[in-house]
Amino acid sequence: METELHMVLRSLRVWDPAVTELPPFDPATAPAEPLALFSAWFAEVVAAGQGEPHTMSLATVDEEGRPDVRIVMLHGAGPDGWTFATHATSRKGRQLAARPYAALTFYWPVRGRQVRLRGPVTAAASEEGQADLHARSTGALAAALTGRQSEVLGSVEELARASEAAWEHAQRDPGAPVPSWTLYRLRPDEVEFFQGDEHRRHVRLSYRREGGGWLKELLWP
Numbered sequence: 001m002e003t004e005l006h007m008v009l010r011s012l013r014v015w016d017p018a019v020t021e022l023p024p025f026d027p028a029t030a031p032a033e034p035l036a037l038f039s040a041w042f043a044e045v046v047a048a049g050q051g052e053p054h055t056m057s058l059a060t061v062d063e064e065g066r067p068d069v070r071i072v073m074l075h076g077a078g079p080d081g082w083t084f085a086t087h088a089t090s091r092k093g094r095q096l097a098a099r100p101y102a103a104l105t106f107y108w109p110v111r112g113r114q115v116r117l118r119g120p121v122t123a124a125a126s127e128e129g130q131a132d133l134h135a136r137s138t139g140a141l142a143a144a145l146t147g148r149q150s151e152v153l154g155s156v157e158e159l160a161r162a163s164e165a166a167w168e169h170a171q172r173d174p175g176a177p178v179p180s181w182t183l184y185r186l187r188p189d190e191v192e193f194f195q196g197d198e199h200r201r202h203v204r205l206s207y208r209r210e211g212g213g214w215l216k217e218l219l220w221p
């Protein structure tokens, strides 16, 4: 049966020329390592007005090997890896403790770009995670102080009370520690850059860690 949802879905297009510009991407000119290309693409999509370019899908697996995915924020990227932060006690935190391997995906529609990373994940030292948290907004600290992430919530009133107390705590003590809040670092063994093309000759450039360097390969789209 043709539902309204089906009709709407069929009417939608990606990469509407009114909002998306698909730049040419010559993989022959790509740098030898992925961090430089990630940084360049990130700067370009920020300049092009991409909304929330620092949000990404974080995929983990549970103890049975079943996948799970949610959005988190990118806190940094450097030679040691890409970082994000969450509670070690959350569902994803428990999954990462059992299976310290994850995947990240960024999607930047304003330039028809996707970046995918896979690799082992380690927890940064507690001091680094707390310093990262305290450099962020009062709201970020209040949210972290609220805690109990991924636990069953009894009622919205319960959350409102806990959040109000956490906001007061965060305002009173901007350096308040949140022991479960953890900075995680994904050190990619693979990074793939996808540049959309209007004729669907999308460019997929994959970097795979090999020896001390990176092997670059093109992939069929």
Ligand SMILES: Cc1cc2nc3c(=O)[nH]c(=O)nc-3n(C[C@H](O)[C@H](O)[C@H](O)COP(=O)(O)O)c2cc1C
Residues within 6 Å of the ligand: 055, 068, 070, 071, 072, 073, 074, 084, 085, 086, 087, 090, 091, 092, 093, 149, 150
């Ligand atoms: C735009 C956006 C950004 C988010 N950023 C974070 C984040 O940086 N850290 C985090 O723990 N949760 C973040 N969340 C919430 C997660 O998507 C998720 O709901 C939460 O972490 C619980 O996931 P889990 O039950 O798999 O552990 C964000 C959600 C959205 C929509």
